Amino acid sequence: MTTVDTTPPASETRSTAASLLRLARKNKLSTFGLVMFVLILLAAVFAPLIAPHDPLAQNIVDRLQDRSAEYPLGTDKFGRDTFSRILYGLRVSLLIGLTSTALAMVLGCALGIIAGYRGGWIDTVIMRCMDMLLAFPTLITGLFIVAVLGANFINIVLAITVTILPKFARVARAPTIALKEREFVEAARALGYSDTRIMSIHIAPNIMGEVVVLASLWAAYAIRIEAYLSFIGLGVAPPTPTLGTMIRDGFNNILDAPYVSIYPGFAVLLVVLSLNLVGDGLRDAIDPKLRD
Amino acid sequence: MTSPLMQIEDLSISFKIDDEWCRAVNGISFDIMPNETLCIVGESGCGKSITAMSLMKLLPDSAKLGGSVMFGERNMLSLSERELEDVRGSRIAMIFQEPMTSLNPVLTVGEQIAEPLVLHKGMSWSAARREARNLLDLVRIPDAQKRLGQYPHELSGGMRQRVMIAIGLACRPEILIADEPTTALDVTIQAQVLALLEDIRKEQGLSIVMITHDLGVVANVADRVAVMYAGEMVETGPVEAIFDAPSHPYTQALLRTVPRADAAFELSPISGQVPPIQAMPDGCRFSPRCAEEHRACRVTPKLSPGPHSVACWAREGAA
Structure with missing residues (x-):
């Protein structure tokens, strides 16, 4: 029973940091994604410091220009600096995308766990409602909500939340059904824990691995929906730049100045890619079995 | 004579199978005395585990319960879920068979030991964590x-x-229910865990209800033994009496299935199987497998009074 422990007892924080570092070395691609996402976040946060121009300032003389020292990523049809507009657009897009994903994750997981844990008619009611939402194509649901409630920041967040919420509910429900049969849930009941406590403290952390991976994917998707909505004119009202509106604006001149749409499109790609890479890494980091 | 800590009176548990209520546990009665180890033995499917679960009313809602489980002044079977949560884990605790799956894989050991303390004793997390350390020492x-x-x-x-x-x-319970706590462990570890439970029982003065099918475990730790067969209690008594002078034909047969160091005899299995719950025989449920016969076997026998009691017509007046 007694083992000789030769390694000096490391303090907990140090061992956590060390294992994270080991994880980072093991998973280079995710680390790359994380660095990329952090850079994008920083760029969005410090947009006013980085942007060379006012994103709203029009300069008709310099319209539809290609890259130059003055305009790093060219200008749009009003002569506004694309690079500055992307930086500011990222702020809006990220804020909408991440807020709605976080909301959908919390609400969707809560609904999914309750449905899975309680079973019976509660399960049926919750999941049939989710199926109803899933039956509509995401864009249609989003479009409907924004069209009825009006296009502003809160309604767009709401629309995106509602469209991706059922996906979280589904993902949370399945493992909950499996987990509630596990002995540790029975042990928790034997310790006098209430159902609410078991669901929130004992079941929720067990499914977080799967949920977080999905959250990163759906965050990317949420950012795309925001772009779609803006693209068809139901996004945040102009002149506030968002990545979707910028892509749409460029479409009028897609043949003679394709870069007006391409650069914001590329920004969407980078955000989505980095989020997906981060998601994979997070899954490994959260699962204690892989934490070593 | 000390009064019992928990009195189980005419406990019956039924489940609905194919639209018919089947009695998995059929009117059993026993007491749990303070600071004793009571072993409930019997082969698989005889109702040991659900009996243990029902002491804390941990059964699914689909189970129909009858009789009473008196813990102090209160009948556990008639408490609300809310009241049960206060008793579970704080005054009665339970440990399970599978240590591999009974712990939450994503919470640290410290968190899991500290949680009942925070919940039931209102400790702060840091105090609970210090107490968890003491418990690990214990x-x-x-x-x-x-x-x-x-x-x-x-x-x-x-x-x-x-x-x-x-x-x-953690919360210093009065009763610890252990459902086959050593089945999943190898023999040396099993002995260590049993010795530990025994020491803790003596130190803390709690009662242990141990569910097991391993008679070796029973002989090691039990003060009293209750033998169950097909949802009924067929014999109870002090451990010495059960091992040295088993009375019920089932107990006798059960003991003949285990090799002993102090007596030489031919090992013999019990012929037949536990009857399925849907088709329990009338009267004594062991009668179809029993070698002895009595004219009253078609009528359900009652446990005889006294410290060593047996439910068998052939032993009436003998024990």
Whole structure:
């Protein structure tokens, strides 16, 4: 029973940091994604410091220009600096995308766990409602909500939340059904824990691995929906730049100045890619079995 | 004569199978005395585990319960879910068979030991964590401080069962129900865990109800034994009486299935099988497998009074 422990007892924080570092070395691609996402976040946060121009300032003389020292990523049809507009657009897009994903994750997981844990008619009611939402194509649901409630920041967040919420509910429900049969849930009941406590403290952390991976994917998707909505004119009202509106604006001149749409499109790609890479890494980091 | 800690009176548990109520446990009565180890033995499917679960009313809603489980002044079977939550884990605790799956894989050992303390005793997390350290010492886990921060998968089976015991003991319960606590462990670890439970029982003065099918375990730790067969209690008594002078034909047959160091005899299995719950024989449920016969076997026998009691017509007036 007694083992000789030769390694000096490391303090907990140090061992956590060390294992994270080991994880980072093991998973280079995710680390790359994380660095990329952090850079994008920083760029969005410090947009006013980085942007060379006012994103709203029009300069008709310099319209539809290609890259130059003055305009790093060219200008749009009003002569506004694309690079500055992307930086500011990222702020809006990220804020909408991440807020709605976080909301959908919390609400969707809560609904999914309750449905899975309680079973019976509660399960049926919750999941049939989710199926109803899933039956509509995401864009249609989003479009409907924004069209009825009006296009502003809160309604767009709401629309995106509602469209991706059922996906979280589904993902949370399945493992909950499996987990509630596990002995540790029975042990928790034997310790006098209430159902609410078991669901929130004992079941929720067990499914977080799967949920977080999905959250990163759906965050990317949420950012795309925001772009779609803006693209068809139901996004945040102009002149506030968002990545979707910028892509749409460029479409009028897609043949003679394709870069007006391409650069914001590329920004969407980078955000989505980095989020997906981060998601994979997070899954490994959260699962204690892989934490070593 | 001390009064019993818990009195189980005419407990019956039924489940609905194919639209028919089947009695998995059929009117059993027994007492749990303070500071004793009571072993409930019997083969698989005889109702030991659900009997143990019903002591805390931990059965699914689909089960129909009858009789009473008096714990102090209160009947556990008629408490609300809310009241039960106050008793579970704080006054009655339970440890399970599978230490591999009974711990939450994503919470640290320290968190899991501290949680019942925070919930039931209203301790702060930091105080509960200090207490968790003491509890790990109590269950003799070396290097307790380091173990607190570890996850269940980092511990061996024996260690995990010790952690389970620590969690069960956290709130100093009066009764600890152990459902086959050593079945999943190898023999040396099994002996260590049993010795630990025995020591803790003496130190803390709690009562242990141990569910097992292993007569070796019974002989080691039990003060009193209750033998169950097909949902009924067929014999109860002090451990010496059960082992030296088993009375019920089932107990006798059960003891002949285990090799003993102090007596030489031919091992013999019990012929036949436990009848399925849907088709229990009338009267004595052991009668179809029993070698002895009595004219009254078609009528259900009652446990005879006295410390060593047996439910068998052929033993009436004998025990």
